[in-house]
Amino acid sequence: MKYLDFAEQFKNFNAISFQDVKNAFGAVNYAQLTGWKKKGLLKYAKRGFFILPNSKIDLHILANELNYSYISMEYALSHYQIIPDIAQTITSISKNRNEKIHNEFGSFIYQKITKGLFVDYELFESKKENRLFRMATPEKALFDLIYLRSDLSEPKDFESLRLTLQKDFKISKLKKFTALVKAARIKNRLNSLTSYLYDRVK
Numbered sequence: 001m002k003y004l005d006f007a008e009q010f011k012n013f014n015a016i017s018f019q020d021v022k023n024a025f026g027a028v029n030y031a032q033l034t035g036w037k038k039k040g041l042l043k044y045a046k047r048g049f050f051i052l053p054n055s056k057i058d059l060h061i062l063a064n065e066l067n068y069s070y071i072s073m074e075y076a077l078s079h080y081q082i083i084p085d086i087a088q089t090i091t092s093i094s095k096n097r098n099e100k101i102h103n104e105f106g107s108f109i110y111q112k113i114t115k116g117l118f119v120d121y122e123l124f125e126s127k128k129e130n131r132l133f134r135m136a137t138p139e140k141a142l143f144d145l146i147y148l149r150s151d152l153s154e155p156k157d158f159e160s161l162r163l164t165l166q167k168d169f170k171i172s173k174l175k176k177f178t179a180l181v182k183a184a185r186i187k188n189r190l191n192s193l194t195s196y197l198y199d200r201v202k
Helices: 004-008 018-025 028-040 059-066 073-079 138-146 155-160 173-178 184-201
Strands: 043-046 049-050 069-071 091-094 099-103 106-112 121-125 132-136
Touching: 018 138, 028 069, 043 059, 043 099, 059 069, 059 091, 059 106, 073 091, 073 132, 073 138, 121 173, 132 138, 138 173, 138 184, 155 184, 173 184
Parallel strands: 069 132, 091 106
Antiparallel strands: 043 049, 069 091, 099 106, 121 132
């Protein structure tokens, strides 16, 4: 496998996985990839993922690629301007596993959720031509945050988030997701959230 052939094959890729290499060239020469990395011909994203040095990276796509996921929680809420804080770390919901990744491109945090709740995300156009990335809807991003944050359980906690909800935000969707939750403690804090939000709009 020649580097010029490799670079041409993957010139439009965001991240390149071992599986991508296997699909394109029939096998993975791990020592060769490591050698290219040491020479600066490849950049390291995480174990099993590399990036060409001159690639124009879309961090949203990269977040989806490094661990099968959709962007949610603080990052998505910041994107929708529901919380005022600007999220520096891309927070995502994963089907697979909890994971923290820090590389030269950015910081990524993944939290696992039950498969039945891996829902209600949308596809957004990325900076890369003809590429899309997954991000939670506003309602699901807030649901995911409260579902996974045991420290957010009562009105004073929700108040600390300084939520700004748009007129089209549907509290009823939160109730729909909450109905799928089995754990009593999680359900209780989600019910507390919906009650808090309904009180705000009265």
